[in-house]
Amino acid sequence: MSLHSEFLGIKSPNPFWLASAPPTDKDYNVRRAFDAGWGGVVWKTLGLDPNIVNVNGPRYGAVWGPDRRLLGMNNIELITDRPLQTNLDEIKLIKKDYPDRAVVVSLMVPCEEDCWKSILPKVDETEADGLELNFGCPHGMSERGMGSAVGQVPDYIEMVTRWVKANTRMPVIVKLTPNITDIRYPARAAFKGGGDAVSLINTVASIVSVNLDTFSPEPSIDGKGSHGGYCGPAVKPIALNLVSQIARDTETKGKKISGIGGVTNWRDAAEFLALGASNVQVCTAVMTYGFGIIDELTSGLSSWMKEKEINSIDEIIGRAIPNVTDWQYLNLNHVTKAEINQDLCIKCGRCYAVCEDTSHQAITNTIAGKRGFEVIDEECVACNMCINVCPVEECITMRPLEPGEIDARTGKIVQKEYANWTTHPNNPSAVKVAE
Amino acid sequence: MSNSILSPGILSSRLKEEEYEKNFSDAYPGYSNYEAQVEADRCYFCYDAPCITACPTEINIPLFIRQISTGMENEAAKTIFNQNILGGMCARVCPTETLCEEACVREASEGKPVKIGRLQRFATDSLMEKDTHPFTRSETLNMKVVVVGSGPAGLSCAHRLALHGYDVDVMESSEKAGGLNEFGIATYKSVDDFAAREVEWLVKIGGITLKVGKQLGVDFSIDELLSSYDAVFIGCGLSDTNKLNFESELSKSTEDAVDFISDLRQVDDFSSMPIGRNIIVIGGGMTAIDAAVQSRLLGAETVTIVYRRGLDAMGASSKERDNATSKGVKIICNAMPIDLQSKEGLSELTLAYSETDPKNGKLRKLDQTFTLQADQIFCAIGQKLSAMETTFKANRGKIEVDDKGRTSIKGIWAGGDCVDLGEDLTVSAVAQGRDAAENIHETLMSKKGDPK
Numbered sequence: 001m002s003l004h005s006e007f008l009g010i011k012s013p014n015p016f017w018l019a020s021a022p023p024t025d026k027d028y029n030v031r032r033a034f035d036a037g038w039g040g041v042v043w044k045t046l047g048l049d050p051n052i053v054n055v056n057g058p059r060y061g062a063v064w065g066p067d068r069r070l071l072g073m074n075n076i077e078l079i080t081d082r083p084l085q086t087n088l089d090e091i092k093l094i095k096k097d098y099p100d101r102a103v104v105v106s107l108m109v110p111c112e113e114d115c116w117k118s119i120l121p122k123v124d125e126t127e128a129d130g131l132e133l134n135f136g137c138p139h140g141m142s143e144r145g146m147g148s149a150v151g152q153v154p155d156y157i158e159m160v161t162r163w164v165k166a167n168t169r170m171p172v173i174v175k176l177t178p179n180i181t182d183i184r185y186p187a188r189a190a191f192k193g194g195g196d197a198v199s200l201i202n203t204v205a206s207i208v209s210v211n212l213d214t215f216s217p218e219p220s221i222d223g224k225g226s227h228g229g230y231c232g233p234a235v236k237p238i239a240l241n242l243v244s245q246i247a248r249d250t251e252t253k254g255k256k257i258s259g260i261g262g263v264t265n266w267r268d269a270a271e272f273l274a275l276g277a278s279n280v281q282v283c284t285a286v287m288t289y290g291f292g293i294i295d296e297l298t299s300g301l302s303s304w305m306k307e308k309e310i311n312s313i314d315e316i317i318g319r320a321i322p323n324v325t326d327w328q329y330l331n332l333n334h335v336t337k338a339e340i341n342q343d344l345c346i347k348c349g350r351c352y353a354v355c356e357d358t359s360h361q362a363i364t365n366t367i368a369g370k371r372g373f374e375v376i377d378e379e380c381v382a383c384n385m386c387i388n389v390c391p392v393e394e395c396i397t398m399r400p401l402e403p404g405e406i407d408a409r410t411g412k413i414v415q416k417e418y419a420n421w422t423t424h425p426n427n428p429s430a431v432k433v434a435e
Numbered sequence: 436m437s438n439s440i441l442s443p444g445i446l447s448s449r450l451k452e453e454e455y456e457k458n459f460s461d462a463y464p465g466y467s468n469y470e471a472q473v474e475a476d477r478c479y480f481c482y483d484a485p486c487i488t489a490c491p492t493e494i495n496i497p498l499f500i501r502q503i504s505t506g507m508e509n510e511a512a513k514t515i516f517n518q519n520i521l522g523g524m525c526a527r528v529c530p531t532e533t534l535c536e537e538a539c540v541r542e543a544s545e546g547k548p549v550k551i552g553r554l555q556r557f558a559t560d561s562l563m564e565k566d567t568h569p570f571t572r573s574e575t576l577n578m579k580v581v582v583v584g585s586g587p588a589g590l591s592c593a594h595r596l597a598l599h600g601y602d603v604d605v606m607e608s609s610e611k612a613g614g615l616n617e618f619g620i621a622t623y624k625s626v627d628d629f630a631a632r633e634v635e636w637l638v639k640i641g642g643i644t645l646k647v648g649k650q651l652g653v654d655f656s657i658d659e660l661l662s663s664y665d666a667v668f669i670g671c672g673l674s675d676t677n678k679l680n681f682e683s684e685l686s687k688s689t690e691d692a693v694d695f696i697s698d699l700r701q702v703d704d705f706s707s708m709p710i711g712r713n714i715i716v717i718g719g720g721m722t723a724i725d726a727a728v729q730s731r732l733l734g735a736e737t738v739t740i741v742y743r744r745g746l747d748a749m750g751a752s753s754k755e756r757d758n759a760t761s762k763g764v765k766i767i768c769n770a771m772p773i774d775l776q777s778k779e780g781l782s783e784l785t786l787a788y789s790e791t792d793p794k795n796g797k798l799r800k801l802d803q804t805f806t807l808q809a810d811q812i813f814c815a816i817g818q819k820l821s822a823m824e825t826t827f828k829a830n831r832g833k834i835e836v837d838d839k840g841r842t843s844i845k846g847i848w849a850g851g852d853c854v855d856l857g858e859d860l861t862v863s864a865v866a867q868g869r870d871a872a873e874n875i876h877e878t879l880m881s882k883k884g885d886p887k
Contacts, residue, residue: 066473066476066477067472067473067476068472346540346541346543346544347481347485347540347543348479348481348482348540349481349482349483349484350479350480350481350482352482353482356482365482365483371483371485391479391540391544392544
């Protein structure tokens with residue numbers, strides 16, 4: 001069993017890369033990250049000189065859960081604010097000192113071929129392993145026609161990718177923005193332009209909060225705020241969906257994807273891999289806990305792989321994709337009922353509140369005259385909300401009815417055969433089943 | 436020269452100044468904002484929450500905790516005060532481990548309930564610190580109600596009546612209002628003169644006149660009250676105590692734990708409070724625990740609680756018992772005092788082992804005995820109603836009331852420890868005072884509407 005990863009020929013001892021962001025901004029950080037065990041880095045995005053400037057007030061906003069656990073974060077930081085040559089020198093040194101790690105350079109320059117032609121040879125010089133084109137940042141740089149301003153126009157993606165491929169020896173990863181209606185179009189454009197892989201998601205355009213004293217969005221710069229890019233655990237579901245769409249799309253199926261978006265622990269990483277990513281990039285989790293989480297990521301993933309008898313990362317990639325389907329193909333003959341384990345129930349009544357007030361009135365609040373909660377099979381549509389709100393894991397579960405059992409709600413016998421919406425009598429455009 | 440814990444006799448100044456200060460500081464200091472946020476996040480906002488049911492004043496606990504978690508501790512406090520105007524004191528003295536926190540579903544799931552009492556204190560303290568009163572009194576009704584006793588029941592009743600627009604006179608026999616909140620609670624549970632400050636804050640509703648030094652049966656009679664007020668509420672508590680009843684004349688030489696606790700509450704300088712080197716406390720309730728713990732805190736070398744029944748039958752909660760034992764108090768159960776002698780300046784208490792018949796709960800004295808020596812013996816074997824010239828229908832030595840707080844005499848309501856309802860808890864007294872006030876209001880309003 002090995003965590004070894006190969007992405008477009010770029011080798012790394014594990015599939016965990018640090019995403020292009022503040023953690024990969026300079027020699028000092030990257031060195032410490034590699035010493036901690038990270039498999040690779042995508043260097044903080046380089047641009048043309050003169051280097052950009054950042055705001056001198058707060059750059060990050062946050063959404064907290066209980067105990068101020070960081071659930072989501074947004075930022076208004078721009079690309080690297082250091083001179084180009086400083087970064088290039090450090091990249092070269094790092095690659096020399098850590099030859100077994102992946103070093104990919106993120107780039108963002110204006111949408112003019114000459115700009116790309118001028119920077120690419122300098123990056124080639126560093127002997128880094130690959131390029132990532134930042135077509136994703138939704139704030140600041142996008143106002144200047146870069147970042148997501150490119151990523152939102154498939155034609156631009158294709159055009160710029162083509163320029164880049166024509167002027168570099170390196171494999172090219174195109175980083176996509178989620179701030180678009182259908183992710184398949186930019187992905188197709190990236191590959192059409194000759195891109196070797198896509199990475200996603202970049203951050204989601206967001207305002208995380210408004211200060212109710214000053215009425216300024218946060219983070220607030222002298223009483224004003226600007227939308228930022230949202231990231232962290234909160235965006236993971238968005239990212240998983242978008243990754244899976246590219247992995248399923250007939251035009252991009254089988255292409256390399258680097259998964260990004262709220263990867264916080266080994267499970268998140270495994271889920272991205274299962275939905276078609278070949279590796280993952282991490283940022284917010286290290287910006288919350290530091291580089292040390294790499295030990296949890298690697299040990300967790302290997303231990304799970306051992307348990308599942310999975311020998312290589314390749315065996316995980318895309319493993320869940322055959323199970324991702326469209327709603328219309330879901331089996332309507334699969335009938336389940338919620339069941340409350342009375343021994344585990346702590347009688348908080350949250351399931352009752354949600355079912356009674358907002359769902360299907362399918363839970364009682366008394367059992368034999370006493371406070372207690374039980375599912376009424378005649379009413380339960382198996383919506384799962386009771387499980388979602390129950391504070392006790394495994395206390396409420398869904399029991400699939402066996403074929404032949406009667407669904408107390410509909411009075412119908414559960415059928416063994418698979419049947420979906422496409423053949424359902426209520427569907428006006430149902431396909432007639434052949435006699 | 437100052438004394439030490441080993442000095443024989445009943446002496447003051449057994450400890451250093453800083454030891455007194457430490458011993459009588461706030462036992463459970465208030466939460467910081469951060470602690471409150473973290474704890475508030477633990478609440479599940481249960482449906483028909485068991486904690487509400489378990490609270491005698493039925494505070495909407497999940498609501499006030501949710502208000503804390505959204506940074507609205509003053510709104511949280513209003514939710515509390517709406518049901519329990521003495522929510523500040525109750526947050527300090529309620530045996531939450533047998534009330535709301537015992538019922539908390541997190542107690543069932545992980546043995547760690549949401550710290551409701553401490554969250555309540557966080558909310559109530561923050562509002563009371565603002566020094567404004569959260570409620571506005573209705574326009575005056577030009578009707579007068581008298582409340583006898585300014586303990587939790589009386590204050591709660593008076594506040595609710597004042598809120599409805601009544602003018603309320605509160606008669607208090609001692610020179611200071613507050614009742615057991617002021618005189619009956621362990622010092623370390625109500626530091627910084629909290630009880631007095633709470634009364635001061637409570638009467639800011641307006642319409643309440645506190646008349647201290649006015650004793651029922653001495654300064655006024657029930658009949659006089661009935662003729663000069665539209666309604667009467669009795670919340671006089673239990674001002675008499677039970678005494679040991681064995682033959683030795685010396686049994687009279689024991690001291691009332693209630694007096695000891697009360698004296699300690701009023702003392703400015705703890706080092707001036709004399710305490711014996713060896714202490715025995717007789718009894719199994721909160722009073723016994725409070726007297727025992729505070730004896731240790733004053734520098735007594737050994738303190739022993741003796742209780743005639745088993746640990747389970749003790750009125751004091753397990754949390755209070757644990758607190759006592761952690762302070763070095765020894766608890767001896769199933770032992771009943773049978774004789775008291777004096778020997779070389781020390782009292783010698785002889786006890787017989789006893790057992791409780793599991794069938795009928797009757798106590799049986801066993802033959803085997805033992806003897807304990809002490810400089811001071813505190814009795815905490817229950818309180819009782821003082822004799823009154825007016826005869827109310829009584830039940831187990833207490834004034835009988837119905838579920839609305841009405842006594843057998845028309846126009847007189849009663850609540851708190853002096854009545855035969857519920858447990859003798861501050862929070863129960865508050866509920867009874869409040870509910871009686873509502874019934875007084877209802878009764879007087881319907882009477883007002885009646886054609887004469």
